[in-house]
Amino acid sequence: MIYYLLASEPAVTEATGESLPSMGLLDTLIPILMLIAVFGLMYFVSIRPQRKKEKELRKAVDAITVGDKIVTIGGITGTVANIKDDEITITTSIAHTMVSFKKTAISTIIKREIAE
Incomplete structure (x- = not known):
């Protein structure tokens, strides 16, 4: 999708005579930060409790x-x-x-x- 938008920019510039506003650093980082936040949330919601449960079971099995x-x-x-x-x-x-x-x-x- 981003490639389509980047490829269409010269066509829009030629047709209207105006250029599209360039994406700032913050606009580029927001999707990356959201992805990192989702993986972090997934870790704390599913992976971490599962590891804790496995550790408790291993202790019980050893006893x-x-x-x-x-x-x-x-x-x-x-x-x-x-x-x-x-x-x-x-x-x-x-x-x-x-x-x-x-x-x-x-x-x-x-x-x-x-x-x-």
């Missing part, structure tokens, strides 16, 4: 103990039976099946209730 109930990203629920480095083995409620997952596959952690 998992045997007996906690978890839900995986695939929707499988179970009780933690064994923890090795980056792998967690859970027991599902159906026939007490043992299933192993990477820690990154955990989406929700439900801490076990401690009986008094």
Whole structure:
């Protein structure tokens, strides 16, 4: 669009005898500043809270103990039976099946209730 306007300026000048007002520095910077503002707003509205949520989940995953109930990203629920480095083995409620997952596959952690 800007190229069309710039290309049409000589035609307007020849037809009317008047030249178009030139764009100032501020007129050029406003669209760029608006674009930067939109990206900044997008960062603070969506990206930053997501990173904070991921950091909290990683802390919770590192604090998992045997007996906690978890839900995986695939929707499988179970009780933690064994923890090795980056792998967690859970027991599902159906026939007490043992299933192993990477820690990154955990989406929700439900801490076990401690009986008094």
